[in-house]
Amino acid sequence: MSRNSRAHDIIVFGATSFVGQILCDYLVERHGTDGDVSWAIAGRNRNKLEDVAVRTGADVPQIVVDADDADGLAKMCASTRVVISTVGPYALYGSKLVAAVAEAGIDYVDLTGEPQWMQRMIDRYHERAIETGARIVHACGFDSVPSDMGVWFLQAEAQRRFGQPCNSVRMGVKAANGGASGGTIASMMNMMEEVSADPSLRKVLANPYALAPTGERSGIDQPNVVLPDFDEGLDSWTAPFVMAATNTRVVFRSHALLGMPWGEDFTYGESMMTGDGLGGRAKALGVGAAMGGFMGVASLGPLRSLLGKVLPEPGEGPSPEKQEAGFYDLRFHGVTPDGDEIMVKVTGDRDPGYGSTSKILAEAATTLAESDVAGGFWTPATALGDPFVEALVNHAGLTFDVL
Numbered sequence: 001m002s003r004n005s006r007a008h009d010i011i012v013f014g015a016t017s018f019v020g021q022i023l024c025d026y027l028v029e030r031h032g033t034d035g036d037v038s039w040a041i042a043g044r045n046r047n048k049l050e051d052v053a054v055r056t057g058a059d060v061p062q063i064v065v066d067a068d069d070a071d072g073l074a075k076m077c078a079s080t081r082v083v084i085s086t087v088g089p090y091a092l093y094g095s096k097l098v099a100a101v102a103e104a105g106i107d108y109v110d111l112t113g114e115p116q117w118m119q120r121m122i123d124r125y126h127e128r129a130i131e132t133g134a135r136i137v138h139a140c141g142f143d144s145v146p147s148d149m150g151v152w153f154l155q156a157e158a159q160r161r162f163g164q165p166c167n168s169v170r171m172g173v174k175a176a177n178g179g180a181s182g183g184t185i186a187s188m189m190n191m192m193e194e195v196s197a198d199p200s201l202r203k204v205l206a207n208p209y210a211l212a213p214t215g216e217r218s219g220i221d222q223p224n225v226v227l228p229d230f231d232e233g234l235d236s237w238t239a240p241f242v243m244a245a246t247n248t249r250v251v252f253r254s255h256a257l258l259g260m261p262w263g264e265d266f267t268y269g270e271s272m273m274t275g276d277g278l279g280g281r282a283k284a285l286g287v288g289a290a291m292g293g294f295m296g297v298a299s300l301g302p303l304r305s306l307l308g309k310v311l312p313e314p315g316e317g318p319s320p321e322k323q324e325a326g327f328y329d330l331r332f333h334g335v336t337p338d339g340d341e342i343m344v345k346v347t348g349d350r351d352p353g354y355g356s357t358s359k360i361l362a363e364a365a366t367t368l369a370e371s372d373v374a375g376g377f378w379t380p381a382t383a384l385g386d387p388f389v390e391a392l393v394n395h396a397g398l399t400f401d402v403l
Helices: 018-031 047-056 070-077 095-104 115-132 146-163 182-197 200-208 244-257 276-296 301-310 319-323 352-367 380-395
Strands: 008-013 040-041 062-064 080-085 105-112 136-137 168-177 228-229 238-239 268-277 327-335 341-348 376-378 400-401
Touching: 008 018, 018 040, 018 047, 018 352, 040 047, 047 062, 047 070, 080 095, 080 276, 080 352, 095 105, 095 115, 095 136, 105 327, 105 352, 115 136, 115 244, 115 376, 136 380, 146 168, 146 244, 146 327, 146 341, 146 380, 146 400, 168 341, 182 200, 182 228, 228 268, 238 276, 244 327, 244 380, 268 276, 319 352, 327 352, 352 380, 376 380, 380 400
Parallel strands: 008 040, 008 080, 040 062, 080 105, 105 136, 136 376, 168 268
Antiparallel strands: 168 327, 228 238, 238 268, 327 341, 341 400
């Protein structure tokens, strides 16, 4: 990463968070503390920052700043080329930082999976980011890099093999192993709180085109697995996938930003694969019932409060051993307008939401710093493209293969 007049190449904002600490571990391993990449850590508590520095070996500058301190955030942004934010729920703690980034004209990546907040940020700050040259890329974790880059990779392979892209793609989670952190749960609960306070947000969350540019937020009906369904292309029964509501929106924004290269009739959906036969159908029924029950409870205020008392709190998450043992295996089935089919496999070698996400987020930041895209709000695929796939394979433990 080339140097410039700013003090830092990268600042990790939220270094004391659960993901932030794992990210610091990775940056120390990947770039060291006095190498070609100059980085710093930031958070609101000096003592916790010092603890993180000692535990992770991140012997780098420390910046004390609160997510609600607009002046402090502006000063921080003026000192760096890139900000990596792990401070969620982003709808509660992320907006002033995005505003500061847009004003400073720098680069920014985060791991949000909150579509309603992403839409607000795009609508408020996209034009300003274009003016200043700020490049802002949301959803650079398990939400939604494997999905967005998986479709990107599949379409490039389809074009190379068949001379045309696929106008229909389905992603199925073949297998995954990982735990949930308190931060992720807090983001989900806050989303429910927002919907409860403003029912109009239901339309935003239900719209697959919610993150497309203004004026392009409608289109053909899209697949949405809510009940057990047998997918012929994936050769498996399928059940709802909790992250589909975010991932699909990011993929459709990519399609729109690229100029609709996969066709006006492009469809994309995501689900959990549960296997074939009666056993697969039974598993799909069980997954669907469990998810429906959880979402039903979480949608009710009093029961949501009870859930908050028994689920992990922010700062909590899977142990290092569980992170190391985690993995995921995603399958993408695409069909071209002429009927040619392609199957792509994307895998990750750590716990999806934390061990893998931290590596993905770090590689997104360094890849973005070398990208030549203009200012504005981008997606992983549209801002980072093929160099990101290469970085993920070479450094972050992901694989992209045609089956």
